[in-house]
Amino acid sequence: xxxxxxxxxxxxxxxxxxxxxxxxxxxxxxxxxxxxxxxxxxxxxxxxxxxxxxxxxxxxxxxxxxxxxxxxxxxxxxxxxxxxxxxxxxxxxxxxxxxxxxxxxxxxxxxxxxxxxxxxxxxxxxxxxxxxxxxxxxxxxxxxxxxxxxxxxxxxxxxxxxxxxxxxxxxxxxxxxxxxxxxxxxxxxxxxxxxxxxxxxxxxxxxxxxxxxxxxxxxxxxxxxxxxxxxxxxxxxxxxxxxxxxxxxxxxxxxxxxxxxxxxxxxxxxxxxxxxxxxxxxxxxxxxxxxxxxxxxxxxxxxxxx
Amino acid sequence: xxxxxxxxxxxxxxxxxxxxxxxxxxxxxxxxxxxxxxxxxxxxxxxxxxxxxxxxxxxxxxxxxxxxxxxxxxxxxxxxxxxxxxxxxxxxxxxxxxxxxxxxxxxxxxxxxxxxxxxxxxxxxxxxxxxxxxxxxxxxxxxxxxxxxxxxxxxxxxxxxxxxxxxxxxxxxxxxxxxxxxxxxxxxxxxxxxxxxxxxxxxxxxxxxxxxxxxxxxxxxxxxxxxxxxxxxxxxxxxxxxxxxxxxxxxxxxxxxxxxxxxxxxx
Numbered sequence: 009x010x011x012x013x014x015x016x017x018x019x020x021x022x023x024x025x026x027x028x029x030x031x032x033x034x035x036x037x038x039x040x041x042x043x044x045x046x047x048x049x050x051x052x053x054x055x056x057x058x059x060x061x062x063x064x065x066x067x068x069x070x071x072x073x074x075x076x077x078x079x080x081x082x083x084x085x086x087x088x089x090x091x092x093x094x095x096x097x098x099x100x101x102x103x104x105x106x107x108x109x110x111x112x113x114x115x116x117x118x119x120x121x122x123x124x125x126x127x128x129x130x131x132x133x134x135x136x137x138x139x140x141x142x143x144x145x146x147x148x149x150x151x152x153x154x155x156x157x158x159x160x161x162x163x164x165x166x167x168x169x170x171x172x173x174x175x176x177x178x179x180x181x182x183x184x185x186x187x188x189x190x191x192x193x194x195x196x197x198x199x200x201x202x203x204x205x206x207x208x209x210x211x212x213x214x215x216x217x218x219x220x221x222x223x224x225x226x227x228x229x230x231x232x233x234x235x236x237x238x239x240x241x242x243x244x245x246x247x248x249x250x251x252x253x254x255x256x257x258x259x260x261x262x263x264x265x266x267x268x269x270x271x272x273x274x275x276x277x278x279x280x281x282x283x284x285x286x287x288x289x290x291x292x293x294x295x296x297x298x299x300x301x302x303x304x305x306x307x308x309x310x311x312x313x314x
Numbered sequence: 315x316x317x318x319x320x321x322x323x324x325x326x327x328x329x330x331x332x333x334x335x336x337x338x339x340x341x342x343x344x345x346x347x348x349x350x351x352x353x354x355x356x357x358x359x360x361x362x363x364x365x366x367x368x369x370x371x372x373x374x375x376x377x378x379x380x381x382x383x384x385x386x387x388x389x390x391x392x393x394x395x396x397x398x399x400x401x402x403x404x405x406x407x408x409x410x411x412x413x414x415x416x417x418x419x420x421x422x423x424x425x426x427x428x429x430x431x432x433x434x435x436x437x438x439x440x441x442x443x444x445x446x447x448x449x450x451x452x453x454x455x456x457x458x459x460x461x462x463x464x465x466x467x468x469x470x471x472x473x474x475x476x477x478x479x480x481x482x483x484x485x486x487x488x489x490x491x492x493x494x495x496x497x498x499x500x501x502x503x504x505x506x507x508x509x510x511x512x513x514x515x516x517x518x519x520x521x522x523x524x525x526x527x528x529x530x531x532x533x534x535x536x537x538x539x540x541x542x543x544x545x546x547x548x549x550x551x552x553x554x555x556x557x558x559x560x561x562x563x564x565x566x567x568x569x570x571x572x573x574x575x576x577x578x579x580x581x
Contacts, residue, residue: 064433093423
């Protein structure tokens with residue numbers, strides 16, 4: 009995923025000299041290619057995220073296309089107000105890349121973990137929120153972000169969970185991707201985003217072979233008609249995300265469903281708590297009940313009660 | 315144009331019409347804005363959105379009435395915007411908003427405009443234009459951390475086209491800057507960050523003009539800092555140095571007294 013990100017960034021920047029990459033002293037090896045291919049378009053703004061975002065707004069006003077990179081615990085969380093006032097208020101074409109979202113920095117603790125970023129950014133007017141699920145979706149999201157000419161937050165989570173797509177998918181802006189078809193009789197739909205797309209595919213394939221699986225790389229704006237259609241034809245829906253169940257993908261789907269096509273929705277995600285323990289990524293997923301077995305059990309319980 | 319007395323009168327009239335606060339905060343920057351607009355800021359074609367304009371970023375957004383008064387003189391704002399200030403559905407807000415042509419940023423939450431200004435200056439430098447960026451900040455505002463993040467960046471990248479102007483009126487919302495969070499020497503602070511800095515009387519238009527000219531014509535590659543010693547509420551004796559005019563609204567009596575003071579130049 010990170011290679012796809014770097015490749016897209018370098019390709020876009022070589023074609024458009026107005027693209028600038030601003031980093032808050034993060035992304036050491038990630039930007040080796042960018043720094044050698046586009047050295048004049050690289051700015052290390054130092055460990056000073058608030059100023060970096062304000063500057064990005066100024067640079068965008070002066071006609072540049074800034075990509076602002078940081079860990080998602082800092083970009084956007086530390087700088088929500090700068091994003092709101094300096095950038096989104098005027099629909100400035102600044103693209104925020106929040107890397108390492110969710111529990112990627114599992115050993116480092118709460119400061120570097122990020123499970124509230126979608127909720128915080130989704131409520132900001134004029135700001136789009138992307139959450140790609142594999143390297144092909146990263147490429148699509150990067151291209152869409154560049155073409156959108158508006159403010160975008162692109163969330164990158166655990167990057168080595170494998171591919172779901174076989175090649176770069178064709179998509180309309182805001183659409184959900186169906187990554188697994190199902191049977192009309194079963195009518196169980198999984199809707200997942202980011203790192204949890206692979207998990208959703210694994211669970212559906214093993215335990216619910218007739219269920220459909222949808223990927224949501226564009227959390228905002230989202231194709232509301234498509235979501236409504238999925239809800240209308242489903243007996244039940246399971247949303248899965250490496251993010252709080254408050255304000256993220258599950259909330260997005262539940263909001264649309266409750267208004268246009270009510271259906272029971274089970275939101276799998278972080279249950280409004282911080283990590284208590286240190287450990288591997290897999291360990292942290294277990295702590296939060298986001299490993300495959302725990303999710304299977306939760307879904308089973310939900311469906312029995314259905 | 316940009317007569318200080320006229321500008322203060324405009325501020326007073328709109329503050330009374332809208333029953334608004336932040337009068338003292340606007341009065342302290344009248345001469346600074348007057349000199350900038352009269353002598354230094356370039357708006358080709360008198361166009362507030364001209365691509366090659368200089369940038370004036372009002373980072374202390376609560377001083378915005380002073381800037382509105384200047385935009386009226388430029389013909390960018392019409393008289394009814396002033397008589398209808400704060401009326402329902404009107405355009406001009408109580409803090410700077412970039413939706414108004416001529417205002418570069420949406421400020422009011424402090425410590426934002428400075429960084430946007432650094433970005434504008436960096437953009438001009440990357441493009442190789444001769445555009446200047448002036449960021450006007452309050453002395454209370456420089457409590458904010460991003461100011462100093464941006465100061466490091468501006469100096470590191472030799473943003474000689476960037477000038478911060480500090481309205482050092484000695485007060486912030488809850489009291490004097492000495493009482494709230496001691497600043498010490500603002501000039502030395504910016505100098506230690508790598509700026510070329512000067513301190514002047516912020517109500518002496520000749521001194522302001524000379525200082526801005528000296529700083530912008532300086533051969534130094536460093537960013538510039540102009541520390542303007544000002545008086546909060548300047549121009550109306552009963553408002554001067556009285557921080558209550560950060561919050562107080564005018565009534566018929568105080569409006570008449572203030573108007574007389576400005577018109578007659580009462581000391």
